[in-house]
Amino acid sequence: MSRARSRQRVCGEASRDEGKRVALNASDIGFGYRPRAPYATDPAKTRGRFVDEPESLTRTPFQRDRDRIIHSTAFRRLKHKTQVFVAHEGDHYRTRLTHTIEVAQIARALARALQLDEDLAEAVALVHDFGHTPFGHTGEDALNLKMQPFGGFEHNAQSLRIVTKLERRYAEFDGLNLSWETLEGLVKHNGPLVHADGSPMGKPVPQAISVYSQLHDLELDRFAGPEAQAAAIADDIAYNTHDIDDGLRSGLLTLDMLEDVPLTANILRAVRMKYPKLDPVRIAHELMRRQITLMVEDVIATAKGKLALLQPESVDDIHAASQAVVTFSEEIAAGERELKRFLYANLYRHPSVMEVRANADRIVFDLFDIYMADPRAMPEGWREGLDRAGNAVKARHVADFLAGMTDTYAVKEHRRLFDRTPVLS
Numbered sequence: 490m491s492r493a494r495s496r497q498r499v500c501g502e503a504s505r506d507e508g509k510r511v512a513l514n515a516s517d518i519g520f521g522y523r524p525r526a527p528y529a530t531d532p533a534k535t536r537g538r539f540v541d542e543p544e545s546l547t548r549t550p551f552q553r554d555r556d557r558i559i560h561s562t563a564f565r566r567l568k569h570k571t572q573v574f575v576a577h578e579g580d581h582y583r584t585r586l587t588h589t590i591e592v593a594q595i596a597r598a599l600a601r602a603l604q605l606d607e608d609l610a611e612a613v614a615l616v617h618d619f620g621h622t623p624f625g626h627t628g629e630d631a632l633n634l635k636m637q638p639f640g641g642f643e644h645n646a647q648s649l650r651i652v653t654k655l656e657r658r659y660a661e662f663d664g665l666n667l668s669w670e671t672l673e674g675l676v677k678h679n680g681p682l683v684h685a686d687g688s689p690m691g692k693p694v695p696q697a698i699s700v701y702s703q704l705h706d707l708e709l710d711r712f713a714g715p716e717a718q719a720a721a722i723a724d725d726i727a728y729n730t731h732d733i734d735d736g737l738r739s740g741l742l743t744l745d746m747l748e749d750v751p752l753t754a755n756i757l758r759a760v761r762m763k764y765p766k767l768d769p770v771r772i773a774h775e776l777m778r779r780q781i782t783l784m785v786e787d788v789i790a791t792a793k794g795k796l797a798l799l800q801p802e803s804v805d806d807i808h809a810a811s812q813a814v815v816t817f818s819e820e821i822a823a824g825e826r827e828l829k830r831f832l833y834a835n836l837y838r839h840p841s842v843m844e845v846r847a848n849a850d851r852i853v854f855d856l857f858d859i860y861m862a863d864p865r866a867m868p869e870g871w872r873e874g875l876d877r878a879g880n881a882v883k884a885r886h887v888a889d890f891l892a893g894m895t896d897t898y899a900v901k902e903h904r905r906l907f908d909r910t911p912v913l914s
Contacts, residue, residue, distance in 0.1 A: 524604075525604050525605060525606060526603065526604035526605065527801070527802055527803060528715060528796065528801035528802070528803060528804055528806060528807055529603075529604060529605040529606050529715065529716070529804060530551075530605070530606050530609055530670055530714045530715070530716055530804045531606070531804070532549035532550050532551050532552075532606060532608070532609070533549075535550045535551075535668050535669065535670060536668070536669035536670065537668065537669060538550075538666045538667065538668055538669070539653070539662075539666060539704070539705050540661060540662045540666050542661075542666065549608060550668045550670075551606055551608040551609040551612055551668065551670065551671065552608045553668075554608075554609075554612040554665075554667045554668050554671045555608055555611055555612040555615060557665045557666075557667065558612055558615045558616045558652075558665065558667075559615065561619075561651075561652075561656050561658070561665060562656060562658075563619045563651050563652075563655075563656060563893070564586075564589075564615065564619070566893065566894075566895050567584065567585040567586035567589055567618065567619075567621075568584055568585075568586040568895075569584065569895035569896055569897050569898070570584060570585035570586070570621055570622075570623060570624075570625070570895055570896060571584070571585065571623065571624050571625035571627075571628075571896055582735050582738065582739075583731050583732075583734075583735055585618055585621055585625070588618070588727060588728060588731065589614065589615055589617070589618055591727040591731060592614045592615075592617070592720065592723045592724045592727045593611045593614040593615050593720075593723075595614075595723035595726050595727055595781070595785060596610040596611060596613070596614040596716075596719050596720040596723035597610055597611050597614075598785060599719040599722070599723060599785065599788060599789065599792075599815065600715075600716055600719050602789045603715065603719070603789065603792055603793070603796075603815070605715050605716050605719060606716050609670055609671065609674065609714070609716040609717075610716040610717075610719045610720050610723075611720075612667075612671045612674075613671060613674035613675060613678060613716060613717045613720040614720040614723055614724070616648060616652060616667075616671065616675055617645075617648065617675060617678060617720060617721075617724060618644070618648070619647070619648040619651045619652065620643075620644035620645060620646065620647025620648035620649070620650070620651060620892060621644045621647075621892075622642075622644070622647075622853070622891065622892045622894070623849075623852075623853070623891075623894045623895055623896045623898070623899040624846075624849035624852070624853070624896055624899070624913075627845075627846040627849045627850060627853075628849060628853050628891075628892075628899075629642065629643075629644050630850075631849070631850045631853035631854055631857075632853055632857065632888055632891060632892065635853070635854065635857045635858075635884075635888075636884060636885075636888055638880075638884075639880070639881045639884040639885060639888075640695070640696045640881075640885075641695070642888055642892070643695045644892075645675070645676065645679075645695070645698075646695035646696070646697040646698050647697070647888075647889075647892050648675055649672070649675060649676055649697055649698055649701060650697050650889065651664070651893075652664050652665045652667055652672070652675070653665075653672070653701055655889055655893070669705065669707075670714060670716075672705070672707060673707045673708065673713055673714070673717070674713050674714060674716060674717030674720065675717075676698055676702075676707050676709070676713075677707065677709065677711075677712070677713040677717065678713055678717040678718065678720055678721040678724075679721055680712060680713075680813060681709060681710050681711055681712060682694050682698065682709040682710075683709045683710045684710060685710050687710070694709065708808065711808045711809060712807060712808055712809075712810055712812075712813060712814075713808075714804050714807055714808065715792075715804070715807050715814055715815055718807075718813050718814060718815035718816075719788075719815050721815075722788055722815055722816065722817070725825065726781060726784045726785060726788075729780075729784075729825060729828055729829070729832075730777050730780050730781050730784075731777070732832055732836060733747070733753070733776070733777065733780075733832070734773065734777050736832070736835075736836045737773050741835065741836055741839050741841065741842070742835060742836060744757065744769060744772060744773065744776075746831075746835060747776070747831075749831075750827060750828055750831045751824055751827060752780070752821075752824035752825065752827065752828050753776060753780065753828065756775075756776050756779045756780055756783065757772070757776060759779070760772055760775045760776060760779065783821070784817070784821060784825075787817055787818050787821045788815060788816065788817060790818070791816055791817060791818045791821075792814055792815045792816065795812075795814045795816070796814060799814065801814075845913050847911075848911030848912065848913050849911075849913060851911045852899055852900065852903045852910065852911060853891065853899070855903060855906075855907060856891055856899065856902060856903060856906070857887060857888075857891060859906055859907075860887045860890065860891070861880075861883060861884065861887055864876060864883065864886075864887075866906060867887075867890055871886070871890050896913075900913070
């Protein structure tokens with residue numbers, strides 16, 4: 490009997506006799522164990538969770554991870570966390586949540602085209618920004634500066650802390666108890682963190698990651714699986730595109746300025762040739778959708794070419810490869826680097842954006858200092874026991890509290906604790 494007919498049989502029996510519990514099994518439900526490439530991550534061969542749990546009857550391990558991520562407190566907080574422009578500057582600017590949704594959509598598209606596990610790609614995409622502070626990278630930079638004497642602050646490491654420790658929802662464990670593959674993808678979606686001899690690649694490995702990996706080896710010297718690589722490049726595609734859109738909406742960027750950037754100039758030229766009378770708003774939208782299509786199709790073609798050369802027989806061959814497999818071509822990668830330089834010079838470092846950043850810095854600095862000086866300034870549930878803790882423990886606790894704040898809550902806390910609060914506009 491086919492899986493489709495088997496599912497129909499189960500549903501039919503259930504509807505005829507709702508008083509009886511229908512026995513479910515994987516062959517009846519067929520829940521996500523669909524055909525995929527031999528080099529894809531197979532949920533049936535997951536390396537499991539840090540705390541053993543019975544498998545779900547209706548979801549693969551990666552679907553279960555995705556669901557836990559979506560239902561978490563950290564996911565909901567992304568709604569009120571800055572992407573580029575703080576929320577009150579306009580209702581239509583991206584937030585960290587809408588950015589995350591766009592990344593997940595692109596990651597699934599890439600995974601589908603490459604015959605990977607779509608659910609794992611989606612899970613990594615949805616969780617990748619959990620550790621971001623209020624006020625985007627501005628808040629992260631400010632908190633990292635304050636945390637320098639205590640090991641620093643890095644949002645990827647904070648994401649790991651959230652899903653392994655700080656979320657407190659379940660009866661039997663802290664965190665979300667995600668599968669090994671999702672955690673590995675979260676930590677290494679941008680590539681290995683150490684060389685084969687254990688020495689760091691560039692900056693030192695954040696303590697939260699190194700400590701956890703000693704307990705639950707995330708193989709920091711190897712590449713993440715292809716699904717995590719798809720999520721990582723989907724992040725680049727999403728923000729390189731929607732930051733242009735937000736920049737145009739804000740007036741800090743113009744279509745004429747984008748004529749000086751090779752990647753966008755070529756697209757704009759094609760749009761204007763085909764639609765010579767199109768209004769600027771629709772031109773901008775055409776630019777966005779065509780840029781996403783161009784980058785997605787380039788990644789798919791490039792990845793297929795690399796896979797053809799590598800001939801991986803299992804996902805372990807992807808982990809052991811000497812380079813990432815899911816990447817841009819050299820041509821698009823060069824264009825993307827030039828686009829990033831343009832965005833940094835004309836958007837991220839624009840004087841009006843920098844003014845908001847300075848005020849956001851002040852809020853984070855002030856809150857950190859007052860919580861360190863008097864932990865009783867933090868709400869109940871966060872301040873207990875800190876009067877006897879050393880500075881390093883106290884600082885990390887304060888960083889956890891601060892990093893979890895939304896933009897709106899951080900401003901509200903500052904107004905509660907200080908006579909004057911900087912205006913973020």
